[in-house]
Amino acid sequence: MIELHQLTKRYGEKLAVQDLTFQVPRGVVTGFLGPNGAGKSTTMRMILDLDRPTSGRVVLDGKRYGQLQEPLKYIGALLEAKAVHPGRTAYDHLLWLAQSNRIPRRRVDEMLELVGLTSVARGRARGFSLGMGQRLGIASALLGDPEILMFDEPVNGLDPEGILWIRNLMKRLAAEGRTVFVSSHLMSEMALTADHLVVIGRGRLLADLPMAEFIRQNSRSAVRIRTPQVEQLLDALRGAGLRPQPGPDGAYEVEDGDLAALGDLAAKHGITLHELSPQQASLEEAFMQMTADSVEYHAGDGPSRASSPTRGEPPTESASAWGEGWQPKRKGN
Ligand code: ADP
Numbered sequence: 001m002i003e004l005h006q007l008t009k010r011y012g013e014k015l016a017v018q019d020l021t022f023q024v025p026r027g028v029v030t031g032f033l034g035p036n037g038a039g040k041s042t043t044m045r046m047i048l049d050l051d052r053p054t055s056g057r058v059v060l061d062g063k064r065y066g067q068l069q070e071p072l073k074y075i076g077a078l079l080e081a082k083a084v085h086p087g088r089t090a091y092d093h094l095l096w097l098a099q100s101n102r103i104p105r106r107r108v109d110e111m112l113e114l115v116g117l118t119s120v121a122r123g124r125a126r127g128f129s130l131g132m133g134q135r136l137g138i139a140s141a142l143l144g145d146p147e148i149l150m151f152d153e154p155v156n157g158l159d160p161e162g163i164l165w166i167r168n169l170m171k172r173l174a175a176e177g178r179t180v181f182v183s184s185h186l187m188s189e190m191a192l193t194a195d196h197l198v199v200i201g202r203g204r205l206l207a208d209l210p211m212a213e214f215i216r217q218n219s220r221s222a223v224r225i226r227t228p229q230v231e232q233l234l235d236a237l238r239g240a241g242l243r244p245q246p247g248p249d250g251a252y253e254v255e256d257g258d259l260a261a262l263g264d265l266a267a268k269h270g271i272t273l274h275e276l277s278p279q280q281a282s283l284e285e286a287f288m289q290m291t292a293d294s295v296e297y298h299a300g301d302g303p304s305r306a307s308s309p310t311r312g313e314p315p316t317e318s319a320s321a322w323g324e325g326w327q328p329k330r331k332g333n
């Protein structure tokens, strides 16, 4: 479990993270969602003790980071900025990490195999594509078999196969009873990965709730009906106590309408329907509404940090080598 207590980080005038208090439980994937610049990476760096909080504290399974003897055995992370020396090989990088944390050498080979890098393990990191770099980062994170795993925007720049592989990996790690904390600026990605959701904007906590609850709260549903007999339809709907709203292209929408009941109603009145379809508001819309006041730059406001991290990086690769080598094993709870 990761516990944040009133965590705050100030860079000069800028409050990057403000008074964040929440817990990341074990056994589930917790999504850390926020627009670019919201403070996700800063928070994760503070959890790893790479950045010192201005105030507040982080507790990892009851301990402060400084109390962890060989930290990689407790917490593993894939961060945005990869700290791999370009002249070093994947094998040497992992071996160096393993030796400095007294992790057996065989774990290096196992992790290379797991992430599908065995065949390029002796190649220097400077020749790695973005996807290979992500895989090496994941191998590093898993090296010490830690209880807590953190991934900062792990799917950025990956192709669909690589994204699916990472998503499944995170779910398996959580199913083993580990604490899995993953950030993204994409609601759609979180909805597919996370069981629990923590949303921040401008460094502040905006929501902390189960994903199912977020979906329930934010899924406005309506039924769209279209007919050539508009007057009869409106009479029938109003007669049934419903309040149809005009929608696009001559259709009408009934909020929270029941599809079957509306079809039956139309049939009973002999009304021909040209459309009867369920409508769902997207979760992306809900997320955008929630964070509308906390987006640093809107489109047209000039350059956004959003685009900078991926600039100049190699194109996505085919990730057919991502493999399915991970063998699930349950950690003691
Ligand atoms: P996110 O990961 O959610 O996109 P970050 O944690 O990277 O957000 O950044 C949060 C805010 O803190 C941004 O406004 C960013 O410009 C600022 N920031 C991050 N790191 C630094 C730093 N080292 N110095 C100054 N400002 C920073």
Ligand code: MG
Residues within 6 Å of the ligand: 040, 041, 042, 080, 152, 153
């Ligand atoms: Mg970030």
